[in-house]
Structures are given as structure tokens and as C-alpha cells.
Amino acid sequence: MKMTPLITSAVMHFGEMGSRWGFNRTVGQILALIVLNEEPITAQEISDALNISRGNTSMGLKELQSWRLVKQHLVPGERKDFFIPAGDIWTLANRVFEERRKREIDPTMSLLRDLLLDTPATDKEANAQHKLNEIHDLLESITVWSEELQNLGPEKLNTLMKLGSGVGRMLELKDKLLPGKNSVN
Amino acid sequence: MKMTPLITSAVMHFGEMGSRWGFNRTVGQILALIVLNEEPITAQEISDALNISRGNTSMGLKELQSWRLVKQHLVPGERKDFFIPAGDIWTLANRVFEERRKREIDPTMSLLRDLLLDTPATDKEANAQHKLNEIHDLLESITVWSEELQNLGPEKLNTLMKLGSGVGRMLELKDKLLPGKNSVN
DNA sequence: ATAAACTTTCAGTAATTTCTGAAACTTCAG
DNA sequence: CTGAAGTTTCAGAAATTACTGAAAGTTTAT
Numbered sequence: 001m002k003m004t005p006l007i008t009s010a011v012m013h014f015g016e017m018g019s020r021w022g023f024n025r026t027v028g029q030i031l032a033l034i035v036l037n038e039e040p041i042t043a044q045e046i047s048d049a050l051n052i053s054r055g056n057t058s059m060g061l062k063e064l065q066s067w068r069l070v071k072q073h074l075v076p077g078e079r080k081d082f083f084i085p086a087g088d089i090w091t092l093a094n095r096v097f098e099e100r101r102k103r104e105i106d107p108t109m110s111l112l113r114d115l116l117l118d119t120p121a122t123d124k125e126a127n128a129q130h131k132l133n134e135i136h137d138l139l140e141s142i143t144v145w146s147e148e149l150q151n152l153g154p155e156k157l158n159t160l161m162k163l164g165s166g167v168g169r170m171l172e173l174k175d176k177l178l179p180g181k182n183s184v185n
Numbered sequence: 186m187k188m189t190p191l192i193t194s195a196v197m198h199f200g201e202m203g204s205r206w207g208f209n210r211t212v213g214q215i216l217a218l219i220v221l222n223e224e225p226i227t228a229q230e231i232s233d234a235l236n237i238s239r240g241n242t243s244m245g246l247k248e249l250q251s252w253r254l255v256k257q258h259l260v261p262g263e264r265k266d267f268f269i270p271a272g273d274i275w276t277l278a279n280r281v282f283e284e285r286r287k288r289e290i291d292p293t294m295s296l297l298r299d300l301l302l303d304t305p306a307t308d309k310e311a312n313a314q315h316k317l318n319e320i321h322d323l324l325e326s327i328t329v330w331s332e333e334l335q336n337l338g339p340e341k342l343n344t345l346m347k348l349g350s351g352v353g354r355m356l357e358l359k360d361k362l363l364p365g366k367n368s369v370n
Numbered sequence: 371a372t373a374a375a376c377t378t379t380c381a382g383t384a385a386t387t388t389c390t391g392a393a394a395c396t397t398c399a400g
Numbered sequence: 401c402t403g404a405a406g407t408t409t410c411a412g413a414a415a416t417t418a419c420t421g422a423a424a425g426t427t428t429a430t
Contacts, residue, residue: 004310013296020289036313053390089319104205111198125189128221134274145346161330238420
């Protein structure tokens with residue numbers, strides 16, 4: 001499983017970026033390797049290609065599976081586990097968004113809900129609570145919306161994205177189109 | 186500048202979450218404190234309230250300014266610098282998205298562009314390059330779209346988000362509405 | 371020009387996160 | 401049941417990242 005120069009560059013870069021995307025260097029490298037390799041690949045091959053310990057590889061694969069980005073692929077007649085991407089690029093990107101939302105937004109929403117139940121003791125607190133409420137509502141909108149976008153499915157989502165600034169025009173016309181939907185806000 | 190229990194809880198939580206949001210614990214705490222405090226606050230007050238060194242506070246404020254999340258606020262007749270949020274909650278959220286896009290997507294786009302210029306040496310490389318191209322296109326769509334959403338401004342963005350699943354129905358009707366916009370993809 | 375009031379920088383230290391590798395565990399063929 | 405082939409766990413080591421505090425720098429009033 002030697003890596004070509006092109007794959008090496010890409011793998012190294014995804015390693016560097018890994019930490020910004022919510023996982024660590026080796027996890028990023030492993031993901032890139034699995035995605036860029038057309039064939040299923042074993043944990044041992046990953047260890048060798050990336051020069052990382054077998055233990056670290058195992059941890060990395062476990063984490064990637066918890067993110068639902070890679071999955072096991074059983075090869076008949078083989079004892080070892082092979083790994084492949086858990087879907088196409090779109091699916092993977094969706095999964096990353098979703099997981100990150102869970103890690104980055106949900107815990108805050110939960111805390112904010114709790115804090116908003118308390119009765120403010122002072123004006124200062126009332127003011128802070130009001131701000132926290134704004135944050136809560138914003139995060140909730142983002143969460144709900146991102147779920148709805150995901151439910152659209154890749155094709156429609158792609159249409160929407162490619163629509164670009166046309167969205168603005170569409171919104172201006174929406175009242176005519178979708179009567180009853182304009183009562184929000 | 187003593188913090189009330191409510192503010193303390195929120196500040197601590199934003200500190201914990203900080204690292205997931207792209208900055209470190211103290212930077213998260215400082216941001217929360219500035220946002221939740223209705224009055225402008227000095228670097229010294231921040232140091233005292235959070236029990237962190239003056240140096241660390243200075244670094245944190247510098248970083249928050251580089252993210253354009255807080256700004257200085259000059260109080261007439263005062264020598265010290267006071268700090269306040271750089272806008273309302275919506276603005277701040279937008280800034281976070283934008284900065285993160287710059288840090289998380291742009292460098293990868295740039296590398297991918299370079300790698301796509303190389304002529305693949307083998308089938309294996311050609312396959313990998315094809316995948317990289319898919320990733321590049323996806324990231325580009327995301328970038329372009331997020332810019333367009335920002336240009337809509339908060340009100341329209343809010344309308345769009347609140348529209349929720351109505352978006353799906355609207356997309357089905359869009360061809361009738363916006364002829365010529367359906368030629369993409 | 372001086373000094374008081376405040377801010378920033380940065381070398382060293384502390385805290386946290388990631389990685390290794392050996393031991394424990396699992397699975398399966400014979 | 402045994403052992404070979406493979407995987408996982410986890411304590412400690414290494415690497416990275418964040419923090420402190422003292423020294424250097426800046427600004428402004430006089």
C-alpha cells in the first residue's frame with residue numbers, strides 16, 4: 001500500500017486540517033487515505049502507510065466509525081477487517097456537519113435552556129438572561145434549519161445551493177407562492 | 186466586576202466550548218463575559234473576573250479582535266481601553282462562521298486546486314484526483330453559498346430559515362418562477 | 371522630557387492532548 | 401480446546417498548546 005506523491009500530499013494536508021475539523025491529525029490522515037484509496041484497506045496497511053502505531057490506528061478507526069465516516073467491509077475468505085468510506089463525498093460532508101452540530105451546538109442549547117429557567121436576581125442578570133435567550137433562539141434556528149436542509153436530500157440541496165443569489169428573489173415571491181407560510185416571524 | 190452565578194455558569198460553559206468553536210478556553214470566557222455584560226469592560230476587570238493573567242487577557246482580546254467579535258470602546262476622559270461586542274448576536278454568529286470558513290475551508294481549497302493541476306501518473310492517482318475534484322467542487326459550493334447567504338442580510342436569512350421545509354416545495358415551483366435559473370447542474 | 375498608567379510581548383512553565391507499544395482480549399480454523 | 405491471526409485497551413511518554421509574569425513598549429498629561 002505505498003502512497004503516490006499526490007495521495008501523500010493530500011493525506012498530509014488532511015492531517016494538518018484534521019484538528020480544525022474536529023478530529024486529530026492521525027484521524028484526518030486515516031480518513032483521507034480511506035477516501036482516496038479505491039480499494040478497501042486494512043488497519044495494518046494504514047499503520048504502515050502512515051507510520052503510526054497499530055494502537056493509534058485502531059483508536060482512529062474507532063473514532064471515524066463513531067462519526068459514521070468509514071465503515072467495515074468484510075472480504076469473503078479474509079480474516080482481517082477492511083475499511084471503506086461510509087458513503088459518497090456528499091454523505092461524508094453531511095455527516096461531518098451533523099456530528100459537529102451535536103458536539104458544538106447541542107450541549108450549549110442544553111445549558112442555555114437550564115439557565116433560562118432561573119429567575120434573574122438582579123437587573124444585570126435579567127439583561128444577561130435576555131442575551132442568553134437570543135443566543136438560544138439563534139442556535140435553535142440553526143439546528144432546525146440544518147435538519148431540514150438535510151431532509152431535502154443531496155439533489156435538492158444542490159439545486160438550492162446552485163440557485164445562489166436567486167434565493168433572494170425567490171423569497172420576495174414566496175408570499176404569492178406559499179400562502180399561509182408567511183405568518184412566521 | 187463581580188460575576189453573578191448565572192453569568193459565571195454561562196462564562197464557564199463558553200470557556201469549555203471555546204475549543205470546539207475554534208478558540209481556546211480563556212478566549213471563550215472573555216467573549217462570553219463581554220457579550221453578557223451590558224457595560225463596556227476593561228482588560229483589567231476581565232483579568233480579575235476570570236482569574237487569568239493580564240498577559241493572557243491581552244492575547245485573548247487580540248484574538249477576539251482578529252475574529253472581529255469584540256471591539257474597543259473609548260470612554261471619554263478614561264485612559265484605559267474598554268471592550269464591547271462587535272455587534273448583535275446575529276452579527277457575531279456570522280463572523281464566527283466566516284472566520285471558521287477562512288480557517289477550515291480556504292486552505293484546503295487552495296491545496297486541492299494545486300493538486301488538480303498535476304497530471305496523474307497512474308490509474309490509482311487518476312482515481313484519487315477524481316475524488317479530490319469532487320471534494321473541491323463541494324467545498325466551492327459551500328463557500329459560494331455561504332457568501333450568498335450572508336449577502337441576504339439577517340432579515341431575509343431569518344425568513345429563509347423560518348421557512349423551513351417550505352423550501353422543498355418552493356424549489357419544485359422555482360422553474361415556473363425564475364426561468365433561466367434552472368439551467369444549472 | 372519625564373513619569374504615570376496602562377498594554378503587549380515572550381521565554382519559560384504548566385496543562386492538555388495525542389501517540390506508542392506491550393499486554394489483554396477476540397475470533398476462528400483445525 | 402488450542403493456538404494463530406488479528407484487534408483493542410490503556411498506562412506512560414512525547415508532542416502540542418495554553419498560561420504566567422516580568423520586562424519592554426506605548427501613550428498621554430504635565
